[in-house]
Amino acid sequence: MTDYPRAVLDMIGPPENRYADPAAWARLETQLGTELPADHKTVVDAYAPTQIDGHLLLSHPATPRRTLSEVIRDTCRAWSRTRWERDWTNDPGSDPRLICGLRDLAFGTPQGLIPPASPDRGGIIFLAPRVHGFPGGICVACGDGDRAGHPMPFAEWLYRFLIGEDMAGYKSAAYYPGPVKLESMPMTPDEHIRVTYGPDRGMQTWTPRTRRPQGL
Template sequence: MTDYLRAVLDMIGPPENRYADPAAWARLEAELGTELPADYKTIVDAYAPIQINEHLYLSHPATSRWNLSEQIRDTSRAYSQYWVERDWTNDPGSDPRQICGLRDLAFGTPQGLIPLASTDRGETIFLAPQVHDFPGGMCVACGDGDWAGYPMPFAEWLYRFLIGEDMAGYKSAAYYPGPVKLESMPMTPDEHMRVSYGPDRGM
């Protein structure tokens, strides 16, 4: 069985853990009323705030800029206000309620969808209570307005995203050969984005 967390860390490169802070995670989880997945927290601590391979953004709960707690609050509020139920009769597999086994959608709550990451293509990756009966799977709001479910932990979702699989709906692959590109987000207005690359991955 693949250790996807180990595979992600090996692919991206040695963790920096610049902002690792258990107290920041404890505050965020107390606010949410639930614990976030351990693999997700390990990856965020290792590299965030960062943009990975041109598209995927990860924020961190211990930083003043690119703050994960603020991102979760803002994203949850926006989805709560603008979520519009549509007619899923012809495409029930894209209904996030069916994907997650929920009667109604809520955002930013233990019984609903918690935003973990986003892309510059308008996609949002949510932690769901379950996805197709898999506990703690990933539910993705795709850039085209559809939703997709991935019955797997975050580390596996990220690994598959990085190797170029469709991880945000149909034909959503963003495959870049060579080392993973890492863009560390600037922490002050005067700071520039720092670009680095992971190890060779034979791709």
């Protein structure tokens, strides 16, 4: 069985843990009323705040600006105010309530959906308490209005995202051969974006694989 947290760290490169702070996570989890997945916290501690391969932004709860707490609050507030419902009669498999095993959807609550990172290819990803019966997992609000479920932990989702699978909606793959690119986000007026690269993945000739998420 693949150790996905380890596989992600090996692919991205040595962790910097610039803002690793258990107290910041404790404050965020108190606000949410639930613990966040350990693999998500490990990856965020290792690299955030950073943009990975130009398409996935990781925020951290301990940064001096634009914290993960703010990202979660703002995203959940916007989605709570948005009329997300639609008639799923012709496509019940894309009903997020069915995907997540919930009677009603909520955002930023213990039994609701929580955004762990910010992709920029049209979809929004959420941690869900259950996905297709799997305890935990990822529910994607795709750019075309559909919903998809990935019954897997965050680290596995991220690993598959990085190797070019469609993890943020159908045909959302964004794979770049060579090392993973990291753009560290500046947190003070004196800082600038710092670009670094992970180790050689040995995947320069790899062809991205289209993977239809469950629920589409």
